[in-house]
Amino acid sequence: MSRKFNALLINNENEKFTREIKELDTSSLKDGNVLVKIEYSSLNYKDALILNNGGKIIKNYPFVPGIDFSGVVEDSQDEKFKKNDKVILTGFRVGEMYYGGFSQYAKVNSDFLVKLPKDLTSHKAMMMGTAGLTALLCAFAVKAKEELLMGNKVKDVLVTGATGGVGSFAVMALSKMGYDVHAATGKKDKVEYLKKLGAKNILDRKDFLGESRLLEKGLWDCVVDTVGGEALTKILAQTKPGGIVALPGNAGGNKILTNVMPFVVRGIKLWGIDSSGASVKRKEFVWNEASKLIDFSIIQNSIKEVSLKELIDVFPKILKGQLTGRVVVNPNI
Template sequence: MFKGILIEKDEAGYRATLTDLDEGRLPEGDVTVRVSHSTLNYKDALAITGKAPVVRTFPMVPGIDLAGTVEHSTHPDYAAGDAVILNGWGVGETHWGGLAQKARLNGNWLVPLPAQFTPQQAMAIGTAGYTAMLCVLALERHGVTPAHGEILVTGAAGGVGSVATAVLSRLGYTVVAVSGRPVETDYLKRLGAVEVLDRAAFATPGKPLGKERWAGAVDVVGSHTLANVCATTRYRGVVTACGLAGGMDFPATVAPFILRGVTLAGIDSVMCPRPERLEAWRRLASDLDVAKLAAISQEVGLTKAISLASKLLDGEVRGRVIVDVNR
C-alpha cells in the first residue's frame, strides 16, 4: 500500500481525496518509481478542483511532475536505483501521476535526474521551469539575443515566469516582468527583472498595433494579454506562448505578423520530443542559478496539496510548489 491523491467522478460527484492505494492498482508500465517529490502546477490544481476537464479517465492520480528512484524496470535504459524525473506525457491526465508515493510509467517518458540537482531542486523547477527553458531555447533559435532589447515575461510571479525571469536575466537579457501582485515587485527584481509592470495594462482589449517595445516575450496568460504583447513587439520580434491563465482565446489581428514580421512561437511541454527535453534540462543545469530556487519555491506535504490547489488558481501562490509525497 502507498499514499496518494485520488480523483474520482461518479454519481456522488467529483472529488479529490488523500487515500491509501494498493500497488496492484497502478497502471501498466515498464518502470516502477518510488516517488520522493512531486509538484503542484496550474494544471494539477485544475485537475484537483475539477475547474477544467483536465482529467480524461477516472479514477486518476494527479501530478504532471515527479522525481524519484527506480524500484523495478524492464526498460533497457533504466535499472533499480536510478534517479529519474518525469514531466508531462499526459501523466496526471490519462495515466496516474506523481502526487503519490509510487508510480508505474513508460520508461520512454523518463529522463535521468541531472547530477547538478537534488530531487527537491528538480521539482522546484518541474514542468514550469522546463517549459520556461523551452521558451528561452525558442527565443534563441529564432535569433533573439540580449542585444536586441527587452524581453517581456507575463505572469512573472508564477512558476514559468519566475524561472524564465531568473534564466533570462542570468543569460544577460533585460527582463521586464508583468504581474498583478504589486507585493511581488521586490521578489521579481531579486530574480533579475529590471522593471515590473501591472498586468492591468495588458488585460483589456488594445489596438491592433501599439508602440514597439519588446524584442521577445514569454507569455503564460493568453487572451488579451497575449494579443497586446504581440501588438507591442518590435519588428521581427518573437513571442513564445505556453499558457492560458487568462483564457484560451486570442482576440488579436494579423497586423503584428504581416506588418512587423512578429513570430508567435507555440511552446508545448507535454509531448515535447525527448532530445529537446534533455537539452532543456542540460541548459537548466548550466543557466539557472540554483541559489534562486529557494526564493522561487516552497515545499509542502502531500496532505496540503489538495487545499492549496484553489489558492494556486486564484493567483495567491508565488513561484513553484514542491510536494514531499512522504509527509
C-alpha cells in the same frame, strides 16, 4: 515483489468530487514498464484544475493526479533504465490519462523518462517542475531569434504573469541569458521579489489591456506571455520586427484578438509552447541546461513543501491566484 504505498486518489460520484489518501499495491499499477519510487512531485495549475473537479480532463475514476515527479527507478523492463537510476517525468499525459505523481510510486512508459542531470537533485527538479521546464522552453524559443533564425541580437524581453510559476523561472533564465527582462505583473507588492529574480524593469499588467492600434511602437525584441487573452493584442502590436512571442499559457483567457500586420509587416512569430508533448530529446537538453540558468538559492525562499494530505488543503489557492512561488509535494512525509 509487490509493495503497499500511499497515493492521493480523486473520485467522482455523480459530479461529487472527493480526494483522499489511500493505500494501494504496486501490483495494481498496470501502465508502463518502469516502476519509480517517487521522491518529489509539484503542484501545477493543471493539477489544481484536476484536483478540483477533474478539469474536464480525467475520464476514469478513481484516479491519481500529478503531472510531474522525480524519483528513483525501482524496477525496469527497459535496459535504458536500471534500478537506482534517478529520473524526472513531466507531461506525456501522466497525471491526466495515466496515474501520476501524487503518490509514493508510479509506473510509466520508459519513453517518458529523462535521467536526472548530475548537477541537479530530485528536489531541485521539482522546485522547477513543469513550470520551470516550460519557462526554459520559452527562454530557448527567445534565444532562437538570434541563434536558429540568425536575427538581430535580443535585448528587451517582456515576461507576463511574472510572479507565477512559469513567469518567475522565465524572468530568472532570461536575465541569466543576458537579456533585459521587463516583468509585467498584477502584484504591486512583488517588485522586490521580481528584481531579485533578475527583472530590470517592472510593469503593470493593466498597461497591456484596452484598445490597440494594428501596429504600435515596437518595444520588445521578444516576449514570453504566460497570460494570453486580451493582453496579447497589444503585445503582438508592440513586438519589434523579427520578434518571437513564446506563448505557453492562458491564465488570462483562451481567446485572442489580433490582426495580420504584426505577422506580415514585422515578421513576428507566435510560438506556442507545449511542454507536455515536447520530445524527450528536447526535455533532456533543457534539463541539462537548468543548473546554468536557475539560481536555486533564490528560488528556495519561495518554495513551500507539503505532504499529500496538506496538498488537499493547498491546491485551491493556485486557482484563486493566491499563491506566489512553487509548491513541492513530498509524498513520503
